[in-house]
Amino acid sequence: MNSTSPFSEDRVLWQDFLAGEVRAFEKLMSDNFRLLFRYGSKFSKDRELVKDSIQDLFLVLWEKRDNLNPDAAVKPYLMASLRRLMHRQVSSRTWVGGEALQEEDDYFEIEFSVEDDYIRNEATHSRTHHLQKLINALPRRQKEVVYLKFFQELSREQIAEVMGVSPQTVSNLLQIAIRHLKTHWKAEFLIFFLLHFLF
């Protein structure tokens, strides 16, 4: 249970951070850096921008530490804050520049790789590659939900917090995405199979 219940460690660290302990600041930041870096990279390809954003995030949290919720769930809270901060940065640039950078707001890039080691037959191979394509083609918000749910293993409530939407919206998005993946995948697979047998 020790590893799954974040209460003892994460919570204590967070509360030490709020109490103004520099040591806790350092540990909190280095413990969560990789996670945040990976998540932040979904919004921008610019490595330096992502790193700077994480730095800004921790500086802002440190400044505001007297007003933060001591009972916050640390990981989703950090992810949500980074998401807001980066969205703000991207949209403020759009404002100032006056350029139509609208599509940047829709940016959520995840890249899948297929590790062929696990795959023994050709049918599975093609199914996996096809699934990879389908996920990459999902609309941004659906993609983000699938990413947070299946690849970051967050709960429905945590995803809702990260994305700033209601848990019900999370369920809906997830359902639409999975249904889309399942049906298209099946159809495509049938065609593959038919072709395979006919020719």
Next chain:
Amino acid sequence: MDRYNDFSVEDFVWDDFFRQWTLSPTSETDALWDDWIDANPEMLEKVEQAKAIVLSLRLHEPEIDDSEINQVVKQTVGRITEANEDSARAPRRLVPAFSIPWMQFAAAVALIMLMGWAVYSVMIKREEKPELSQQDSVIEPNGAMTEKTNSTSQTIELALSDGSKISLAPKGRIRYPERFDGERREVFLEGEAFFDITKDPQHPFLVYANGLVTKVLGTSFRIKAYGNSREVTVEVKTGKVAVFAQSDPHLKEKVADKQLQGVVLTPNQKIIYARNEVKMVKTLVEKPEMVVSKAEIPQFEFEDTPASEVFNTIARAYGIDILYDEALLRDCPLTARLDNQTLHDKLSIICKAVESSYEIVDGQVIIHSKGCRN
């Protein structure tokens, strides 16, 4: 497991439990799935295929190495420690805010809104003031009511006709009858106050605050119900308190009943009532205090004491429930001195020593442990 009997490969790939087993199997899940496959051998191929897909479809995450992380962290820590030293001399300069064009725009918007609010508050706010007495539907105002607003910066003490005492925090507003002569003692609160209520089971005492009704027979407790906050909290110091929403369909019965109905809180428990969600969360107060009298405070010195016994001692002293697996913790001996720590520190230390963790659910402490017999 029966629900998996007609699963397709696609269904397996997106099933939480299946993924969990595939990505991080344990001996329990292995056994469970192996048994199921033995019973449904025709599913083996689908399972194998789904497993291969889950395992092979890896997210390609951008990499960052430890030294790079370390460098940024060190630099950031440098900035905050430097800022701490500087802050005495000069206010910290983070970003020259008004040099950013959109900040200028934001400032203009803020100014317009502020002016709008000023006009609004002068013209309209005045009419809203008497809400404190009108929010109640149950109440038949008989007799003269007194209203007190604490506009000082210190807590003020009020004495009620039944001998009860109320400490009203700054900015708090309270309305109460000059004499309690009905069946119930009823007051209305906005803001924060601590109540020390004289015991009188024949005349329940009720506090109405931001949609939450707190009902007691005689006890002490604190209510925070700020006008601008969406939450109401009630923290119990001694005795028992019942709370229910003013929107409760059985409000009338609950108010009239001589018994305590609704969610009942005991010492060191607190409830958070979120007004717009109509839900109540029961938890522990931030700094639980011992409920036993000074003479009865136990010695928190343990030597090779079973952890279960330690938890019992603490639960009694704080008047709270601690739930744990008796059979597991009986074999976890603990030697520690714990008389100066807060409840949370005590629990953290014990959990660390016996490799457990704890969480607070519904105002109770729950210990998660795997036991100490290896």
